[in-house]
Amino acid sequence: MTQLLSGRDVARQIGERFPDAVAASDDNMVLLNSEALLDVAGFLKEDLGFDYLTSITAIDYLEYFELVYHLTSIKKNQGLVLKARCARGDVGGGVPSIVSLWQGADLQEREIYDLFGISFKGHPNLKRIFLWDGFQGHPLRKDFVLDVPGGGLKGSRRE
Secondary structure (H helix, E strand, O other), X not given: OOEEOOHHHHHHHHHHHOOOOEEEEOOOOEEEOHHHHHHHHHHHHHOOOOOEEEEEEEXXXXXXXXXXXXXXXXXXXXXXXXXXXXXXXXXXXOEEOOOOOOXXXXXXXXXXXXXXXXXXXXXXXXXXXXXXXOOOOOOOOOOEEEEOHHHOOEEEEOO
């Protein structure tokens, strides 16, 4: 069974290398300032041995979006939960892409872009993956409304 590392311990190590990167931490996770995500993720991969990206997901808290990264060190059999926040108004600016570190982030970042509308700066092919190009809105956002007048499906957002 993979041992989940203490977020506080990892946050301390991150803070020694990147003083302004950690926004918060507790026993279960490390919350980063989103602009430091790529640098910190590189440090976690190269220096601390987190060689596998298990998953990325997003959560809509209405005031902001939170990205949740599950990282694994296969050699050490350790896991880490890393988080970053993106203000609702900043989704166009987005957060740094980590595809350059873990190729497995490619489809997961595209899925988040498609369903939440969060952009990933530096992603090599950021485009919709599930929905068609003309689809309006992002269906996993809490402000998404599905209009069905006349039986047709059309995605939209509440104004």
